[in-house]
Amino acid sequence: MTATRPLAVIILAAGQGTRMKSAKHKVLHPVAGRPMLLHLLSSIAELKPERQVVVVGAGREQVEAAVYGTGAVIAVQEQQLGTGHAVAQAHDALAGFAGDILILYGDVPLVRPETMRAMLDRLNQGDDMRAVVLGFRPEDAAAYGRIITSGQGVISKMVEYKDADANERAVTLCNSGLMAVRSTDLFVLLDQIGNDNAAGEYYLPDIVMLPGAQSAVIEAEAWEVAGVNSRVEQAVVEAAWQDRRRSEAMREGATLIAPETVFFAYDTVLGRDVLVEPNVVFGPGVTVADNVVIHAFSHLEGATIDTGAEIGPYARLRPGAKIGPNAKVGNFVEVKKAELGEGAKVNHLSYIGDANIGARANVGAGTITCNYDGFFKYRTEIGAGAFIGSNSALVAPVTIGDGAIVAAGSVVTKAVDADALCLVRPAQEAKPGWAARFRARMQARKAAK
Known part of the structure; x- marks a missing residue:
């Protein structure tokens, strides 16, 4: 000037x-x-x-x-x-x-x-x-x-x-x-x-x-x-802004498979060699490092994603999500105010809120961190290399030590020591012939009506 x-x-x-x-x-x-x-x-x-x-x-x-x-x-x-x-x-x-x-x-x-x-x-x-x-x-x-x-x-x-x-x-x-x-x-x-x-x-x-x-x-x-005096004009200005931002992202080294289906916020930051699949929405406050893959139908807001991480498909990252290098957040996983360490994996159908997931930890399908008691929020700490079995509920505040294993279907309410096995479920019991007798009884009752 x-x-x-x-x-x-x-x-x-x-x-x-x-x-x-x-x-x-x-x-x-x-x-x-x-x-x-x-x-x-x-x-x-x-x-x-x-x-x-x-x-x-x-x-x-x-x-x-x-x-x-x-x-x-x-x-x-x-x-x-x-x-x-x-x-x-x-x-x-x-x-x-x-x-x-x-x-x-x-x-x-x-x-x-x-x-x-x-x-x-x-x-x-x-x-x-x-x-x-x-x-x-x-x-x-x-x-x-x-x-x-x-x-x-x-x-x-x-x-x-x-x-x-x-x-x-x-x-x-x-x-x-x-x-x-x-x-x-x-x-x-x-x-x-x-x-x-x-x-x-x-x-x-x-x-x-x-x-x-x-x-x-x-x-x-x-x-x-361009001015905005109606919802229609607002949509026109939005569409024009998005078109320019998509072109800018690709010029700067990101790959958008279907650019017209990707929506950015005003402050979205993408590194080089980022791959964005169709139907991805960036809300405000997202920073993506180099060599990240964001699969289709993911929604990200207020999140930081480190080099080599993989997100989605159908993942939701909410404010405070920090995804470490080479970590994986898979399909139908929601992460809020939680940090995944390097190489950590949450691959399927899980909710991770108010938590720290250590490096190389693996969180099984259907696992949730129970972070809210109706009044206050509490944190879950999962150590490096820990393995959380499918369909587990981790009731915060709770700590899972490094290398520990939580068996599938466990409801964990107490700390688990490093390298320990945590098994929280009743012993399996089989009753021979029970199912057949139950079906016969119920069919008889139905026929009598």
Whole structure:
């Protein structure tokens, strides 16, 4: 970034969001597992702004809670009188600020830091542009406001679609609404615009056309400035984000067998030579090291997977799962807040919660760690090289020593020493002929009815 001037950011989020049909504030609906507003604030953070203001209408409490700790403050637009009026509500929050101001939209979450920097660079290029507007060229210009230029990106006119004539509507360069302006100009210009238009609103773009100075436009890709006003548009933005992330993952060395069926979160990290089979979902907080295989229909969230591990198919890793090098979590296994050591195996139909599984331990099919008594959670410790037989219940808190063997079907409530055999079940007893006598008796009773 060539400019070194202080930066403030105004994020407009005062729209009613009625088309979302939701009690949740529009800008808090997620894309890739993260609220749209937090996507935007994360990108803004890379520019190290001095101040951040989020302008809201209804739903202030929700937004205030969401931005807590980010450094953003809230300004309220009591009446919805247009984008120009909304920006003006940030005046008090920016009192005493001298520098550049970026104006962004909370429902346009994917604008990149590089694009924001480019807007600021253009503003400070030295030719005294009043403002820099971010334009784009969508496949369908629909009802977007149009930008008419006179060459070298200098704007000769900006017009809202509803106020444009046929020739202006034929222009393909559209206004995203994002803008960079100097603090010394912004609020002075806002005081000069009127609302003599079809909607009777104060339009932010009108500051560009006020006499006295020129403004410039730079262009971004259409996906970067895609807005969300409905569940349908949210799904479109999500799909576009996922497509880009899948391509990025493959470019960086992961193999996706059926890319269109794999879904990433905003912070998913994949190493090289990771193989992801179809229908895998990554929730937030997943880090996968090199040479990991994730089989089909697995769901991962808040998990760390070390080199050479194998997950699934049909596995579920929940927050706090740590899968060690070359460990195996097999089909229909759920792991929560538990660590598997190097080479440990939980291959079939098991629940492992609040536990440590030692290196090379083997947990048999149908085993569960009974970690919850209805009030508190307790941990299970399984030592290195231990073998847990199928269909065992380990009632926490309990410790299984290194190299110990727990016989199949055991309900373990006490510690098991290293290298010991734990057998917790009644002796097997056979009663010759009992089954035949039982069937005959029951058939007679049925015939008598």
